Amino acid sequence: MKKYIYILLLGLLCGCEVIPEDERLIPLPQPEVTEGTHVLIEYTGFRCLNCPNAAAMADDLLATYGKQLVVVSMHPASNPFTQGAYDYTCPEADIYYQFMGGTASTPFPTGNIDLIEQDNDYLTDYLQWPAVLAERMSSSCNTSLSSHAELSQDGKAIYVTTEATAIQEQDCQIVVWLTEDNVIGVQAMPDGSANMEYRHMHMLRASGKEVWGKSVYLSATPAVVNDTITLPDGCQVENCHVIALTLTTQNKQIDNATQIEIAQ
């Protein structure tokens, strides 16, 4: 019996094939990246242990796509991961969060790309962001936009002017967001510790006057939309950016976006 087992093992070992070196790695076809800027919305909270991992993933994606990706970190007040002695929330974050089906029990970290639904769900686990974004990057934009943002003389508001056009005419919303980088504060870390010096990036601080933006009919003729963002208390303007984006009115999907500095 032993003899037969050894012969069988020997046969299995000899069955291995030598694969030529140039066939050992099969390159995957890379998706075509079209023009336009896409938006990654990251829902996060300072009590969420795994959220720093999602933030690192977002940073990797920014390094990959550069100006074709904008990341916005939203801290919705209705999720327990944002509740406690510290407040990084804003009302707008909760509005978008609940629109996307977020609840008090939604697992964090989670996110969304371009307000697109995946399998009838707006919210996507952060491990799926690279795949979803790669697919989204190959879709073309119907609209194009450029914006200018300027701090008011009293330093309490930001005036945003956006000019937009569309290849195929459609009803759109022009949404403007204020985000802040380098907000130093507390964050739960994956090892369970509390990092008191954590650098929160791309934090949503406020939107324009309308949370879902101003309505505009876009065509080949440029349309100009003006909006105002009230600067929240404690915001460091020098760390802030304005993001302007076009939403299709019909399905509230983000078609294109731009991130700009604030002129002072």
Added chain:
Amino acid sequence: MMKRFLTFVMALALVGQVNAFVVKVNDEEIPAEGKEITVTESEYDIFTEKTRMGVAGYIYSPAGSLAVTITRSETGLEDEFCCGSQCTSGNQQMNETKNFTVGDAATWYVHYFPAQAGNVTMTYTFSDSTESRTLTVHFNYTAEGIEEVQETQEGAIYDLSGRRTEQVSAGSVYIQNGKKKVTTY
């Protein structure tokens, strides 16, 4: 022949164990008849600025989904239960059932924030589609006070909004070195 048969049986038993529903607390498996523990230790929670008592464990659920029924000894208690990356705040109800999607394995923990000294009891029943395990936790809390400081010590200072600050005004509450402090007049 007998050796081979016994090895085969042990292997089957091992596979059966790997596929079983397992719930652990403090690295100890909760048996089918349930388990009861008492928690007396508390610590300061930097995130909520409250005193916190906790219990943690591990779940292996082949079914991938889990229902946790929480029964509290009284209303108005502040607690939260987290399993994997899902967290749920206590609704201060006596009884409630939460559903979690855990994959096949996840850690879980309970945080209880006592408002006053005393004993409260919480019972957690972990159930998947085939089995359940029950854990009864007695939280026995003795109150602590806020530390007062006469002068500023080394270490970064944060206000209650989580922002780093260089100064604290008299009579204000601030956080330094992970501890909540109040300045004296």
